[in-house]
Amino acid sequence: MKTRLLIAIVLLLPLSGCGIISIGYNYADALLSYSINSYATFNDAQKESIKQEVNTYMAWHRKTMLPEYVGFLQELQKTVQSEVPQGVEDVRRIRNEVRALYVKTLLPTLVPSAKLLSEVDGAQIQEFVLSFAKENSKQRDKELSGGLEQQLRRRTERSIDFMENLAGGFTDNQLEKIREMNRRLPYATPLYIAQREENQGRLIALLKGGKDEAEIAAFLKEWLYKPEANRSPEEHNTIQAFENGSDEMIAAIYQMLNDRQKKTLLKSIAKYINTFQGLASSK
Secondary structure, three states: OOOOOHHHOOOOOHHHHHHHHHHHHOOHHHHHHHHHOOOOOOOOHHHHHHHHHHHHHHOOOOHHHHHHHHHHHHHHHHHHOOOOOOHHHHHHHHHHHHHHHHHHHHHHHHHHHHHHOOOOHHHHHHHHHHHHHHHHHHHHHHOOOOHHHHHHHHHHHHHHHHHHHHHHOOOOHHHHHHHHHHHHOOHHHHHHHHHHHHHHHHHHHHOOOOOOOHHHHHHHHEEEEEEEEOOOOHHHHHHHHHHHHHHHHHHHHHHHHHHHHHHHHHHHHHHHHHHHHHHOOOO
């Protein structure tokens, strides 16, 4: 199910801005319902179930997860304010905390998703197949078009846009160093895309096999907790090298931030804290 749309709204915040976040979050129930319904043609009973489950989830998310996001950001704020040098282990710890928040955010969606998926018929399954194929084609065109040089350049510029959105503009010297560090990272994007497509294929196989809600839920839980379960040793090594290299790069970039950029970073964190707190207290 397209629950990752919610994650895009509430976790990948620097890509948008606080005003957009508030608007998007307040309409997240409608966006999620629309997104889920875009995968297949559901009957009236299924649509009503989707609506109710989304409403229940959003109420839980507002009450439970938004305060946790605030707590995480407040700790991050203290880290920046401390002016203590942050190394690779600190970055890795923060990445693991973000991953834990991601898992906790999605966990309540698994059982309702499994129940819905266990009830789809053959025509709906085929619609899922076509929807996945269309979505995957778009992602491959976006991420993997052009040669390796072009793909690396796009990855680098996306990283720079993300960081400048948080900390303000980088100097030419900083940009040169960031681009060089990013270029040295293993190119793992094709592996992540292939892994997602493989898991989609496994899900479709379960649906075509008429598996029950419990079996589908168990698979979705495995997908959430252990997305790497089917990686080959070579793929695992590549992705591990990418994650380790990314941690090293982020630590190095943090060390090169000047006073202006650190102040901007603190302002950005404070804005997101205020936005989350406001959203948690509304409705």
